[in-house]
Amino acid sequence: MAKLSSLEDLLVHELQDIYHAEGQILKALPKMVKAASHPELKTAFEEHRVQTEGQVKRLEQAFKLLGVPLKGKKCEGMAGLLEEGKKTMEEDAEPNVLDAALIAAAQKVEHYEIAAYGCVCTYAEMLGYDQLHDLLGQTLDEEEETDQRLSALAESVVNLDAENVGGQEEEEEPSR
Numbered sequence: 001m002a003k004l005s006s007l008e009d010l011l012v013h014e015l016q017d018i019y020h021a022e023g024q025i026l027k028a029l030p031k032m033v034k035a036a037s038h039p040e041l042k043t044a045f046e047e048h049r050v051q052t053e054g055q056v057k058r059l060e061q062a063f064k065l066l067g068v069p070l071k072g073k074k075c076e077g078m079a080g081l082l083e084e085g086k087k088t089m090e091e092d093a094e095p096n097v098l099d100a101a102l103i104a105a106a107q108k109v110e111h112y113e114i115a116a117y118g119c120v121c122t123y124a125e126m127l128g129y130d131q132l133h134d135l136l137g138q139t140l141d142e143e144e145e146t147d148q149r150l151s152a153l154a155e156s157v158v159n160l161d162a163e164n165v166g167g168q169e170e171e172e173e174p175s176r
């Protein structure tokens with residue numbers, strides 16, 4: 001029989017992928033905290049690191065709920081996204097521009113996670129695994145909140161600071 005012969009098999013397969021992805025993110029976030037200059041961005045990354053530890057625990061619980069062994073499966077997608085982020089951090093970049101780039105890299109990661117958790121949430125719901133659906137839904141909410149927080153930080157501060165690099169600090173135009 002095929003290895004993926006049911007939606008339940010696919011659910012487990014995808015959870016193994018996310019489990020590995022979260023492990024990689026947990027290793028990358030401290031480097032992003034270090035690389036960031038804006039204190040608000042450092043805090044956002046650090047808080048998401050702590051949140052990610054909780055997300056890993058939820059996944060461990062998810063495997064338990066399904067009665068399958070805890071196992072990760074190399075997530076190539078996340079490895080690629082984080083490799084790109086690493087290369088960005090190695091660039092000779094102006095700190096404000098680097099911060100904008102770090103937000104872009106982090107949001108790509110969040111969007112991957114939102115897609116991944118969105119799928120497993122749907123599968124869990126379809127299979128009638130209410131507890132699992134609830135558990136994964138909590139993480140999905142956190143990923144979406146993180147994405148929104150990064151957008152807000154980019155739009156209100158970081159991208160503007162990046163835009164002003166090298167130019168004369170312009171007086172803010174009165175809005176009326």
Ligand SMILES: [Fe+2]
Pocket residue numbers: 022025052055113143
């Ligand atoms: Fe996560």
Ligand SMILES: [Fe+2]
Pocket residue numbers: 048109110113143146
């Ligand atoms: Fe995340």
